[in-house]
Structure formats: C-alpha cells, structure tokens
Amino acid sequence: MTVDIVIGAQWGDEGKGRITDLLASQVDVVARFSGGDNAGHTVSVGEETFKLHLIPSGIIHDGVMCVIGNGVVLNPAVFLRELAGLEEKGVDTSPERLKISANTHLITPSHIAMDKAKEAQRGAGAIGTTQRGIGPAYLDKVGRIGLRAHLLTTPEELADEVQAHVQRHNQILTEIYGAEPLNADEIAAQFADYAQKIAPYVVDGVEFIDAALQEDKVVLAEGAQGTMLDVDHGTYPFVTSSSPTAGGVLTGLGIGPKVVDRVIGVAKAFSSRVGAGPFVTELDGDQALRLRGTGANPWDEYGTTTGRPRRVGWLDLMILRHTHRLNSLTHICVTKLDILSGIKELPVCVAYELDGKRIESIPYSLDELGRCQPIYELLPGWEEDVTGARTLTDLPANAQAYVAFISDYLGVPLSHVSVGPERDQVVHM
Ligand code: GDP
Ligand code: IMO
Ligand code: MG
Numbered sequence: 001m002t003v004d005i006v007i008g009a010q011w012g013d014e015g016k017g018r019i020t021d022l023l024a025s026q027v028d029v030v031a032r033f034s035g036g037d038n039a040g041h042t043v044s045v046g047e048e049t050f051k052l053h054l055i056p057s058g059i060i061h062d063g064v065m066c067v068i069g070n071g072v073v074l075n076p077a078v079f080l081r082e083l084a085g086l087e088e089k090g091v092d093t094s095p096e097r098l099k100i101s102a103n104t105h106l107i108t109p110s111h112i113a114m115d116k117a118k119e120a121q122r123g124a125g126a127i128g129t130t131q132r133g134i135g136p137a138y139l140d141k142v143g144r145i146g147l148r149a150h151l152l153t154t155p156e157e158l159a160d161e162v163q164a165h166v167q168r169h170n171q172i173l174t175e176i177y178g179a180e181p182l183n184a185d186e187i188a189a190q191f192a193d194y195a196q197k198i199a200p201y202v203v204d205g206v207e208f209i210d211a212a213l214q215e216d217k218v219v220l221a222e223g224a225q226g227t228m229l230d231v232d233h234g235t236y237p238f239v240t241s242s243s244p245t246a247g248g249v250l251t252g253l254g255i256g257p258k259v260v261d262r263v264i265g266v267a268k269a270f271s272s273r274v275g276a277g278p279f280v281t282e283l284d285g286d287q288a289l290r291l292r293g294t295g296a297n298p299w300d301e302y303g304t305t306t307g308r309p310r311r312v313g314w315l316d317l318m319i320l321r322h323t324h325r326l327n328s329l330t331h332i333c334v335t336k337l338d339i340l341s342g343i344k345e346l347p348v349c350v351a352y353e354l355d356g357k358r359i360e361s362i363p364y365s366l367d368e369l370g371r372c373q374p375i376y377e378l379l380p381g382w383e384e385d386v387t388g389a390r391t392l393t394d395l396p397a398n399a400q401a402y403v404a405f406i407s408d409y410l411g412v413p414l415s416h417v418s419v420g421p422e423r424d425q426v427v428h429m
Contacts, residue, residue: 001213002261005249008226009265009323011273012244013303013310015335015418016266017041017050020057020222022416022426023264028217030058031067031209033252034242035224036107036137037078038130040304044421048089051304055082056222059091059098065212068100069205071242071252073137074149075107076194100198101205101254102150108162108191110169110182111136117177127238128275130305136169138241149202152195162188206254213259221249223266227323228273235369238277246327264415265329267320267406269337272310274303278369281313281349288312291339299336299421314376316349317409322362324410331415334403337395338387338419346402347376350409379405387420389427395419 004023008014021043024030032039037053043060044050050060054074058064068074079100083093111133118135119126129135140146147165151158166184173179212219225244228234233245242248246263250256270291273279283291291312293300301310323329340346352359352372363369382396389395395403395417407414417427 001216001259003213003219003221003249003253003255003259004262005221005223005246005260005264005327007223007246007263007265007323007327007329008229008244009267009320009329009332010226010271010316011228012224012226013040013272013274013301014226014266014268016223017043017052017057018335018418018421019264019266019333019416020220021045021060022423023220024058024061024064026218027058027064027220029065029067029209029212029219030056031069031219031221031253032056032072032224033069033221034071034244034248035240036073036132036134037075038132038134038240038305039224041222041224042298042304042421044298045423049298050086050089053082053305054079055086055093055098058220058222059086059093062092064097066098067205067208067253068104069253070101070103071248072101073105073107073134073141073242074100075133076152076191076198080194080197095200098201099203099205099208100149100201102148102202103205104149105137105141105146106149106151107133107137108147108165109187110166110173111140113173113179113182114169117173117179121177126276132305135241149198153199153202155192155195158191158195159188162191209253209255213255221253227326228319230326233322233326235277235366236364238275262330262415263327264331264333265320265323265327265412266333266335267323268335269340269402270315271313271319272301274306274308274310278366279311279313280318280352280369280372281316281374282311283313290343314347314349314374315406316374317406318349318352318360318362320406320410324412329410329412332407332410332412333416333418334406334414335418337399337403337417338385338425340381340399340402341386342383343381346379346381347374348379348405349374350377351375387425389419390424392417392427392429395427
C-alpha cells in the first residue's frame, strides 16, 4: 500500500514526465492530481517522442493503469485529441486502463475565452498564462459553480448545465471584458458528443485508488507544474491556480498522508521559468542562450505546451530549500546535467541579499523578492560529455561534486541524475 510522488521542484518543466516514465515500469498505477493541459510532459522513447498534457505519462507502459484525479481540470476536447494521438502510436488508451475521476472539473471554451480576456485586460501585468482556461476553471470550482466529469454520464443534465454555464460566462465576457459572447447551443452540442466518447472513462476515482492500495499496488502521483507555481506557496500572483505540491496530491487524489512513501523532487541542474514573475537568478544575452539552446534540439528550453522560449538562469538552491520545506522531499532527482558540460564555472545561488542583508528564506512580498540579489557560490565545471554516464563514478569529479552540493545543501539524498532525455540516459543512485 504505497503512494510515491513526483513533484516539480522549481517552476515546471523540470523533466517530471521523463522521470515518471522512468519510474512507471516499477508501479501499477500512475495518477495526475493537479493542473490540466497547461502541463506539457515530454517523454522520449527511442524514435518516438510523446508530448502529454493531460494523460499520465504511465500510459506509455503496457500494463500500467492511469488515473486523472479529481484535482485535475480536464478539457474534454484536449483529452480526446490526446487519446487519438496515442492510439495512432499504438498505445492502448481503453477505459480498462485509463480512468477519469467523477469529480474532476471540466474546462469549457468559455473558460478559455475568460482566460484570454483576463490576460488581455491585465496588459503589461499579464501573468503569461498558457491560455488553456485553467484559472477560470479552478475559479468556478472553488466558487461552487463548476461542471464535473460525472455530468458526462447524464446527457440531459449536462446539456442544461453547459447552457447555463456558457450564458453565465457570456454575461461576464460581454459586460466586463467587452469580448464576443460564445454560442451556448453549439457548445452544449459539442459536450453531448464528448459525453458519448468520454463517459466510459468516468469512475469513482477515490474508490479506484483505494482498491488499488488495498491490493498492495503501488501508485505513482505524477506532478504537473512546479512548487513555485503553487497558488499558496509560489510567487503569487504569478502562479497557476492549483496546488502542485505534495499537499495537492492528498486532496487531488483523495488519499491520506499515511500511504505516502517517497516524495521525489525533480529539479533541473539550472533554472527555467515560462511566463511572468520574479526570477532572482535569471540570465540574459549569451549566457541565457547557452542554457536555453536555439531550439535546434528537442530538449532546448522552449515550452512543450505553448512553444514560448523559457526564461533561464543559474540553479537557485533557495528555491529548492523552499520546495523541500513544502513537500518534505525524501529524494531529489537532478535532470539535464548534460546541458552544463563545457561551462567553466557554475554559479549556484545559496542565499539572497535583500537591501544589503543576507536572507535565507524567500520573501512572500513580490516587491521584496524583486529587490533580492543572488549570492552565488562558484563551483568548478567540467568539459566532458556526460550523456553516457550510468553510474555516479562515470561522471567527472566536478559533476559528481555539483550534484553532491545540491544534495548536501538540502540534506536530501539523490534518487537519480538524468543526463539526457532518453529512457536509459540516467544515473541510478
Ligand atoms: P516536465 O513538464 O517537467 O515533464 O518537463 P518538459 O517535458 O516540459 O521539459 C523537459 C524537457 O527536457 C523535455 O524536452 C525532456 O525530453 C528533456 N529532458 C528531460 N531530462 C533531460 C536530460 O537529462 N537531459 C536533456 N538534454 N534533456 C532532458
Ligand atoms: P509542466 O507540468 C511551466 C505557468 C504559465 C504561467 C503560469 C500560470 O509542463 O511543468 P496557467 O495557464 O497555469 O494559468 O499559467 O503557470 N505554467 C507552467 N510553466 N510548466 C508547466 O507545466 C506550467 N503550467 C503552467 O507559464 O506562468
Ligand atoms: Mg512541461
């Protein structure tokens, strides 16, 4: 009876999908617990590259069951598109192995229209959302007016609810944002079609996971987004609208804390962020280009979901310590170590300076955080290509020292070091 958790330790895109894929061969169930199709998880398996937004990365492994938990917000159109893409690649996506929790909230076209209208209104202060309707869907959820997946199993009720939902949003869209209203009849008809296709996937998610745990199966909770995008603990308001942290796993799947075993924080060997918000170790110019890449490689730092160039910077251990506090990490997994090969000296941020004082905790005031300067410790780099390393001692001494520095700073053991996007490009500890 075990739940293991994979958590994004920074601002997302740490390689959670890739690590979930790695661990999936040892588990029975992989479950998503938060976020929606704002997530983009890339998994490379030989010639194939899978870009998953909603469906857990475990789907690629035959025999692994997958669950979309109640904490997720699900766009049915995206779900069906993703199913079709996986089926084309020969992946079994039948309702026998893929489940949607009945109390998962649905994203509709009017949520997306609201997301876009709100962002446009924010102007220069825009959050830089993925414009997938995530914020408005969670807003309806906590406002107790959301549409839940169980409605897909009762078509008549669904039609009425969707109509009323779109009309409510139309009022806001036209009166507050001066945007065009959407066609409620058309959207209700679309949802009737989605319902026919998706209803077989809808189950009692809590009961399903509980039954798996009672049978002594191992469940892996696949994080989406990153801890610094958490609505409570991230750089608010430049965050997403959910809880991508370990706490979010409990509510987002409907489990208690006693069943949790490992909490693996996935951290990139440097930092990246898409969208607006404070980023103390951010780089620009040639140094940024060196970490981001030009886009020529599939793993270069361009968003999986939106294609936007990611902002990049040196590794920030203040962020990772915050993540450790919030998630009680049992392990840390470092990804993209290969990208640092060839950089002579690697600055690692160990504290911030705020108005001339050294601080060791991240200020919650955006204004203060904006004034923070990184205090770096300079670690020696390495020249060697590390993509072929499979054991710790295969890594050059300075690369070993780099990952050991992270682990020592946090007081958390390493679980893996990823040295390339491919399944086997990993150092197991
Ligand atoms: P996620 O959202 O956390 O699942 O991460 P993304 O998939 O959005 O972004 C991570 C990117 O880095 C993907 O393109 C992965 O294939 C790639 N990647 C993961 N681990 C490594 C690694 O160790 N080295 C390199 N070069 N690429 C990696
Ligand atoms: P994965 O799972 C990186 C960011 C957006 C924006 C903010 C709010 O691939 O790590 P939203 O659309 O959620 O309202 O946008 O959050 N964001 C992500 N950044 N990776 C993600 O997911 C993200 N999901 C949301 O860029 O800054
Ligand atoms: Mg991603």
